[in-house]
Amino acid sequence: MTILDKKWSRRTVLKGGSALAGAAVVAPTVFVRDGWAAKNFRNNPGNASSVKFGFNVPQTGAYADEGADELRAYKLAVKHINGEGDGGLMNTMKPLSLKGNGILGKKVEYVTGDTQTKSDAARASAKRMIEKDGVIMYSGGSSSGVAIAQQSLAQEMGVVFMNGLTHSNDTTGKDKRRYGFRHFFNAYMSGAALGPVLEKQMGKERKAYHLTADYTWGWTQEESIKNTTEGLGWQTVNRVKTPLGAGDFSQYITPVLNSGADVLILNHYGKDMINSLTQAVQFGLRDKQVNGKNFEIIVPLYSRLMAQGAGKNIKGIYGTTNWNWSLKDAGSQAFVKSFGAEYGFPPSQAAHTCYVQALLYANACEMAGTFAPPDVIRALEGFKFDGMGNGPTEYRAADHQCFKKVLVVKGNENPTSQFDLLEVVQEVPRSQVEYDPSIFGGELGPYEA
Numbered sequence: 001m002t003i004l005d006k007k008w009s010r011r012t013v014l015k016g017g018s019a020l021a022g023a024a025v026v027a028p029t030v031f032v033r034d035g036w037a038a039k040n041f042r043n044n045p046g047n048a049s050s051v052k053f054g055f056n057v058p059q060t061g062a063y064a065d066e067g068a069d070e071l072r073a074y075k076l077a078v079k080h081i082n083g084e085g086d087g088g089l090m091n092t093m094k095p096l097s098l099k100g101n102g103i104l105g106k107k108v109e110y111v112t113g114d115t116q117t118k119s120d121a122a123r124a125s126a127k128r129m130i131e132k133d134g135v136i137m138y139s140g141g142s143s144s145g146v147a148i149a150q151q152s153l154a155q156e157m158g159v160v161f162m163n164g165l166t167h168s169n170d171t172t173g174k175d176k177r178r179y180g181f182r183h184f185f186n187a188y189m190s191g192a193a194l195g196p197v198l199e200k201q202m203g204k205e206r207k208a209y210h211l212t213a214d215y216t217w218g219w220t221q222e223e224s225i226k227n228t229t230e231g232l233g234w235q236t237v238n239r240v241k242t243p244l245g246a247g248d249f250s251q252y253i254t255p256v257l258n259s260g261a262d263v264l265i266l267n268h269y270g271k272d273m274i275n276s277l278t279q280a281v282q283f284g285l286r287d288k289q290v291n292g293k294n295f296e297i298i299v300p301l302y303s304r305l306m307a308q309g310a311g312k313n314i315k316g317i318y319g320t321t322n323w324n325w326s327l328k329d330a331g332s333q334a335f336v337k338s339f340g341a342e343y344g345f346p347p348s349q350a351a352h353t354c355y356v357q358a359l360l361y362a363n364a365c366e367m368a369g370t371f372a373p374p375d376v377i378r379a380l381e382g383f384k385f386d387g388m389g390n391g392p393t394e395y396r397a398a399d400h401q402c403f404k405k406v407l408v409v410k411g412n413e414n415p416t417s418q419f420d421l422l423e424v425v426q427e428v429p430r431s432q433v434e435y436d437p438s439i440f441g442g443e444l445g446p447y448e449a
Contacts, residue, residue, distance in 0.1 A: 041372050042158045042449070043134045045106060051371065053078065053110040053358065054129035054138030056150065057164065061117030062245040063142035063270040065305045066350040070140055070164055071112060073351035076342055077358035078108050088338035089359060092331040092387035097366035104365060115141050117244070119149035126150045130157050136371050137162060137361050139354060142270065143244075144168030144217035151180035158449025160373055162357035165350055167269075167301055169220040172401035173440025178447060179373065181380055181395060183357050183402045187221040188440075189433040190300045190320040191228035193406040197318060197425060202263070202296055204233035209261035211252050211276060213268050214241035221267045225300045229265075237261040242268070242276070249276040253283050262290040265298045273299060274309035281313045302409055305348045307421035314411030314421065321407045323352045323389055324422055332389040346419050356388050360395075374447035392430075398437040400444065403430050 045051045055074040058067035079085045083100035090098055102108055111133045113125035122141060129135045130153075138154075139162040141147050147166035154161035155177040163171060163182040167190070172182050208229055212218040218241070226236055237259050242252050253276070256264055264285060268276050280286075280297060288295040299306075302319035325336050325346035335355065339347040347355075360380065368375040381397035390404040409422040 043130065043136050045136065045371060048106065050107045050109050051103060052133060052135045053108060054113065054126065054133060054135035055110055055140050055354075056113040056115050056122060056125050056129065056138055057140040057354075058117045058142050058146070059112075059114040061115075062272050063117045063165075065309070066142040066165060066270060066303065066348070067115070067140075069305065069348045069351040070142065070354040072343055073339070073347060073355035074110065074139070074358055076339060077355045077362075078110055080338070081108050081359065081362050086338055086341070089331055089335050089356070089388055092334050093359065093363070093385060094387045095385065096363065098359070098363050099366070103362045104369070104371070108362070111135065113140075115143070115146045117143050117146060119143075119145045122146040123149045123153050126153055126161075127157070130159050135159065139357050139361070140164040141166065142350060143215070144171055144220075145215045147171050147180075147182075148175045148216060151175065151177045154179035155445055155449060158373055160361060160376060162361050164354050164357065166217070167221065168217040169224065169440050170216050170442075172399045172442075173220075174442040175216075176399050176401075176442045176444055178377060178400075178444040179449065181357075181360075181400045181402075183360065184353050185320075185322050185404075185406050185433070186401065187217070187224040187300070188435060189406050190221070191224035192433040192435075193320050193408050193426075193428040194225070194298075194300065194318065195228040195232060197408050198229065198298070199232050201318065203293075206232075206234040206263050206293070206296075207237045207261045207291065208234050208263045208265050209237045209256050209259050210239040210265045210267060211249070211256075212239060212241050213244055213272060215244060217269070218267050221300055222265075225265055225267070225298075229263075234263070242272070244272065246272065247275060249279050250283070252276070253280050253285070256280075256285065257283065257288075260290070262293045263296045263298060265300065267300060269301055269303075270306065271309065273306050277310050277313050277317075302422060303349050304346075304419065304422055305350065307411060308418065315413050317411045318425070319409060321349050321409050321422065323349045324407055324409065324424055325352075325419070326422075326424060327389060329389060329391070331387045335389055352389060359388075360385075373449070377447060391427075396437065399440075399442070401437070403434055405429055406433050 057070045115122035141164040144166040212222040299319040364379040367379040393404040406428045408426040
């Protein structure tokens with residue numbers, strides 16, 4: 001009998017209590033597959049007292065700032081899963097199956113790796129975690145190229161990969177995999193969220209010039225924002241690819257000055273965005289008037305860490321973000337409190353995303369009653385939850401893309417602190433950014449690796 005032939009049963013188990021102070025007692029749904037728990041799978045912890053996670057983040061390279069905050073968040077998540085600290089988002093997540101005693105009674109340990117923001121390095125590091133360190137799940141990364149490489153490996157090796165920061169449409173599109181899940185939003189959603197705001201603030205008659213990171217994220221980000229702006233009536237003057245980690249973008253910015261464009265769209269992230277935006281401002285673009293209009297710069301994908309690096313140059317510049325520490329919902333504030341107490345400053349969207357991914361995987365194992373990947377995957381597919389800082393959220397079963405509200409932000413004109421850099425302009429509902437999963441193609445593949 002194959003795994004796909006075995007029948008599912010579903011039962012509800014009432015928890016007798018919670019190790020988390022103030023946590024509500026809930027009746028979580030537990031998925032049980034007859035006979036599967038006894039079947040062996042890669043890195044099955046068996047009777048061991050602990051299980052191991054792998055955190056593969058960019059500790060060097062253009063996205064290293066994001067990676068450092070990701071690692072902080074992962075370490076905090078492990079503490080909370082193991083019942084240490086104040087519990088963080090485990091106090092607000094609903095439904096919650098975790099009990100604050102590890103996962104299925106086993107404490108969580110972890111190993112770390114450096115993706116170097118390079119696909120080959122990320123894949124090699126992840127393979128070492130699986131084969132040498134025996135991880136049952138790995139997570140991390142701040143590049144879609146890195147994410148896609150690791151997600152493909154996850155499918156081959158039969159170990160679940162919880163994507164870190166990856167914004168390319170391809171991650172849950174043509175390159176989606178059964179063993180990969182994404183909590184972060186994507187380029188299509190950025191375009192759909194930004195469109196109405198750009199129309200209101202900049203009008204329908206604009207000429208746009210794109211500078212684009214030359215890899216999968218940049219390509220799909222450019223395509224998505226271009227489709228959005230041309231739908232508003234904007235003209236696309238030029239689209240220029242730039243290498244990841246270029247540092248000096250002056251040779252790419254100089255042609256913009258005489259292009260006739262009155263908007264520069266920077267499809268850049270991390271230190272590349274910091275450098276290209278800073279140099280664009282130094283070249284005087286923000287002080288120009290072109291076609292009778294004030295010249296504008298747009299950064300479709302923002303983070304607070306990028307805003308911090310760019311300083312005053314980000315004032316008034318529009319973009320989107322997955323989460324921001326200024327949100328007032330109970331989940332966001334619980335996470336800000338926990339992270340701030342641990343590290344002395346507020347978390348970034350990178351930190352929030354990766355913390356949530358670690359908790360969601362752990363919770364799915366508790367729901368499934370096993371670490372067996374096919375069972376854990378099914379527990380995550382179609383899972384609906386709240387209280388994690390993004391409002392009502394769902395992992396869509398068809399493509400493993402997470403759907404929730406998207407934030408349109410702009411650089412704060414009058415920041416009150418070094419962290420108060422992004423003003424939330426609009427919380428865009430899921431209905432505005434959702435799409436048919438078939439538009440980006442791809443196949444998830446089998447439940448068995």
